[in-house]
Amino acid sequence: MAVPALARPGADEPTGDDAAGPDMHGASPRSWRRAFGDIRQAIAQRELWGHLGWQDIKQRYRRSTIGPLWITISMAVTAAALGGLYSQLFGQPIGTFMPYVTVGFMIWYFISACVLEGTETFIANEGLIRFLPAPLMIYVFRTVWRQVLFFAHNVVVYAVVLVIFFGQLDEPYRMGTKETAVLHPGLSWAALLAIPAFVVIVFNGLWVTLLFGIIATRFRDIPPVVSSFMQLFFTMTPIIWTPDLLAGGAPGSTKAYVEQLARLNPFYHFIEIFRAPLVGQVQSWTHWAVVGVITVVGWTLALVALRNYRSRVAYWV
Amino acid sequence: MVSIEVQGASVDFPIFDAKNRSLKKSVLGRAGGRITDAKVPVVEALRDIDLSLKQGDRVGLVGHNGAGKSTLLRLLAGIYEPTRGRARIRGRVAPVFDLAVGMDPEISGLENILIRGLFLGMTRREMERRVDEIAEFTELGDYLRMPLRTYSTGMRVRLALGVVTSIDPEILILDEGIGAVDAAFLEKARDRLRDLVSRSGMLVFASHSDEFLVELCDTAIWMDTGEIKEQGTLREVVSHYKGRDLFETLSPETLARIGATTPTDERVHP
Numbered sequence: 068m069a070v071p072a073l074a075r076p077g078a079d080e081p082t083g084d085d086a087a088g089p090d091m092h093g094a095s096p097r098s099w100r101r102a103f104g105d106i107r108q109a110i111a112q113r114e115l116w117g118h119l120g121w122q123d124i125k126q127r128y129r130r131s132t133i134g135p136l137w138i139t140i141s142m143a144v145t146a147a148a149l150g151g152l153y154s155q156l157f158g159q160p161i162g163t164f165m166p167y168v169t170v171g172f173m174i175w176y177f178i179s180a181c182v183l184e185g186t187e188t189f190i191a192n193e194g195l196i197r198f199l200p201a202p203l204m205i206y207v208f209r210t211v212w213r214q215v216l217f218f219a220h221n222v223v224v225y226a227v228v229l230v231i232f233f234g235q236l237d238e239p240y241r242m243g244t245k246e247t248a249v250l251h252p253g254l255s256w257a258a259l260l261a262i263p264a265f266v267v268i269v270f271n272g273l274w275v276t277l278l279f280g281i282i283a284t285r286f287r288d289i290p291p292v293v294s295s296f297m298q299l300f301f302t303m304t305p306i307i308w309t310p311d312l313l314a315g316g317a318p319g320s321t322k323a324y325v326e327q328l329a330r331l332n333p334f335y336h337f338i339e340i341f342r343a344p345l346v347g348q349v350q351s352w353t354h355w356a357v358v359g360v361i362t363v364v365g366w367t368l369a370l371v372a373l374r375n376y377r378s379r380v381a382y383w384v
Numbered sequence: 385m386v387s388i389e390v391q392g393a394s395v396d397f398p399i400f401d402a403k404n405r406s407l408k409k410s411v412l413g414r415a416g417g418r419i420t421d422a423k424v425p426v427v428e429a430l431r432d433i434d435l436s437l438k439q440g441d442r443v444g445l446v447g448h449n450g451a452g453k454s455t456l457l458r459l460l461a462g463i464y465e466p467t468r469g470r471a472r473i474r475g476r477v478a479p480v481f482d483l484a485v486g487m488d489p490e491i492s493g494l495e496n497i498l499i500r501g502l503f504l505g506m507t508r509r510e511m512e513r514r515v516d517e518i519a520e521f522t523e524l525g526d527y528l529r530m531p532l533r534t535y536s537t538g539m540r541v542r543l544a545l546g547v548v549t550s551i552d553p554e555i556l557i558l559d560e561g562i563g564a565v566d567a568a569f570l571e572k573a574r575d576r577l578r579d580l581v582s583r584s585g586m587l588v589f590a591s592h593s594d595e596f597l598v599e600l601c602d603t604a605i606w607m608d609t610g611e612i613k614e615q616g617t618l619r620e621v622v623s624h625y626k627g628r629d630l631f632e633t634l635s636p637e638t639l640a641r642i643g644a645t646t647p648t649d650e651r652v653h654p
Contacts, residue, residue: 096465115502122499126490198481199503200462287400378465382397 096378102370105377109204116205120212138220146172146224153307159242162235163251163346167242169228170342171306173221178268178337179297180214185276186283186290193384203377207280211272218265225345236347243311254347264340271337271362274369281372284383304334333361385474386554386586388437388460392469395430395455429455431610432469437588439554442581444597444618445590446625447607453590454481454559456607460588461557475586478504478553480544489533493524493543496532500547514550521576522546523569538565549576556580558589574599594630595638597622 109116128134146169154164185207189196192206229236233254241248283289313326329335336357343350430452437443437460445453458464459471461479487496497518501511519528522542527535535543542565548556556577565573577600581587591597597604597618604621606614614621622630631639 095470112502112505114508115499118499118502118508122488122491122495126488129490195503197458197463199479200477201503381464382467383400 097375099374102374102377105202105373106204109202109208112202112205113208115201116208116212119205119209120216123209123213124216135220138217139223142169142172142176142221142224143227146228149307157308157312159309160235160240162232163240163242166225166228166232166236166346167309167342167348168307169225170345171338173218173225174265174268174338174341175301175304175306175334176221177214177218178272178334179301180217181211181272181275182279182297183290183294184210184214185272185279186293188276188280189284189380189384190287190290196381196384203373203380204277207273207276210276210280211269214272215269240347241311242309242348243314248311248314249349251346251348257350258344258347260344260350261341264344267358267362268337268341271358271365274362274365278365278369278372281376281380284380285376300332300334303329303332304338305329306338310335333357336361386439387474388435388472388555388586390433390435390459390466390469390471393430393433393459393466393471394428394468395459395464396467397427397429398424399427400424429610430459430466433459433466433612435460435605435612435615437586439586440581441603442587442601443589444601444604444622445588445607446592446597446604446622447613451607452610453607455610456605457481457557457559457588457590460555473555475554476505476552477555477557478548478551479557479559480548481557481559487532487540487544490531492530493528493532493535496543497528497547500544501551504548504551504553506551510551518543518546518550521550521572538569541565542569545573545576549573549580552580552583554585556585556587558587558591560591560593594622594626594633595635598630598634598638599641 124135124138128137131137133140146165149172150165150168151161153159153168154161157164184191188206188210189203192209195201196203196206236254238253240251240253242251243249279289279293283293310326310329313322313329317323336354339350339354340358342348343354433456445456447453455464457479458481459466460473461477462471462473463479465471487500491499494515497515498508498511501514502508506514519525522528522539522545524539524542527539532540532543545565577587587600589597589600601618603616604618605612606621606625614624619630
């Protein structure tokens with residue numbers, strides 16, 4: 068009998084391993100082969116999650132006249148309001164502060180949505196998981212892809228802001244009130260670094276969604292806990308404020324202490340690798356290093372969770 | 385080769401009530417004294433299932449409500465992997481369970497066809513080629529452009545059956561829901577299902593309806609409290625389950641159609 072060429076929905080079942088023979092070794096639900104098989108098959112079924120991700124967005128704006136344009140508009144309103152307000156509060160020129168806030172928000176929305184909706188990934192797809200055999204990673208890809216599409220709508224806002232404030236961003240500038248504040252070089256071709264940065268962030272969004280999704284499916288207290296922590300992190304992360312304002316505090320002062328604290332915040336590093344190139348700021352390699360370590364550790368944990376609990380998710384949802 | 389091998393498989397559901405489906409117990413429980421009954425209660429939905437199905441098998445599942453029929457179907461579909469024991473499924477599975485689930489009520493029938501097909505391992509292009517055929521089979525016409533919430537139950541069944549039968553699955557798994565279609569459509573579906581099974585596949589079908597079982601299956605499994613109580617030819621098993629001969633209550637037309645003239649269930653359908 069010919070093996071069908073199509074991807075098989077019996078995702079969890081060993082398929083191309085007829086050589087394994089009837090002794091069924093490796094048929095244990097907890098095996099690396101099955102975990103990677105799950106990922107591989109989900110990648111093969113990209114048309115499915117690609118479609119589902121689009122569907123999610125279209126669904127949200129079904130019957131609205133301008134549809135997904137609302138995503139862009141709401142982002143624009145937030146950026147204009149908060150950028151305008153905080154530039155005045157901190158006494159910053161709006162020409163550099165507005166782009167800073169806009170890019171910060173764009174990428175923060177993406178990251179926090181991956182974390183928040185990540186915890187709901189499997190819970191929200193309960194019906195599908197219990198009634199259709201499919202790789203778990205389908206739902207992870209669907210969630211993250213949806214966020215990528217949201218993000219793409221917000222890029223428009225950045226483009227508009229850039230056109231408006233290009234004059235101010237194009238030359239060296241300082242943020243912060245003192246003359247000693249870091250001198251940022253202004254926009255250059257280094258802005259293209261934002262592309263690999265975004266790819267890395269998406270890659271991290273996947274493990275976050277997978278790991279948090281599995282944990283939250285088992286322990287239903289996790290989503291509310293995570294969502295309150297995200298509120299806290301939003302305040303602690305330099306999005307509507309800038310670390311330049313904290314810089315230069317005397318050693319031992321509260322200001323220096325807070326600055327140290329900001330560096331312990333993982334979100335800061337993720338935001339910085341994406342934002343700094345897009346608004347022409349100095350970028351330290353330490354951000355990339357921290358992000359690299361988090362990527363490796365995070366994926367390791369997520370893969371272990373996938374291996375051990377992949378087959379349990381259908382029981383838990 | 386299409387086959388399903390299940391050995392000593394059990395399916396245990398942990399029941400997390402509001403109290404222990406949280407970190408509180410795991411965390412606090414560890415810190416404080418040991419609470420012996422802090423363990424999650426478990427429902428043994430299936431116990432020690434041994435089953436071996438091969439190509440061409442058409443199996444009916446009978447049993448009381450809660451006997452484990454649907455759980456067994458999900459085990460065979462690969463949705464649940466056994467908690468103990470093993471299950472190996474070879475072949476492309478297409479399940480039709482609860483018809484409301486897995487279909488989005490807000491989007492059109494056509495889009496649901498596409499999504500369902502993608503879930504079952506088809507590509508978008510392959511589904512686009514099949515849409516006309518499915519539309520014709522389901523007889524839903526312009527309704528396919530309407531959101532699914534406007535459909536009746538029977539219309540949903542038509543849609544679901546249309547999709548699974550159009551994609552040539554090797555293992556077709558049907559839960560009882562399909563009883564909602566009218567007689568004329570059933571006849572059409574029956575021919576198609578038989579055709580499908582004879583071509584390449586295997587059918588496992590849970591139903592309470594004698595007529596359905598006789599039309600579609602030749603062997604049967606009687607499930608009782610999560611275990612296989614009896615396995616054999618359809619007539620034997622269902623007769624034992626119901627406590628009367630299966631063929632007694634069937635209409636002469638049905639009997640004639642399935643060619644059941646001999647006392648055994650061995651038969652060749654036309």
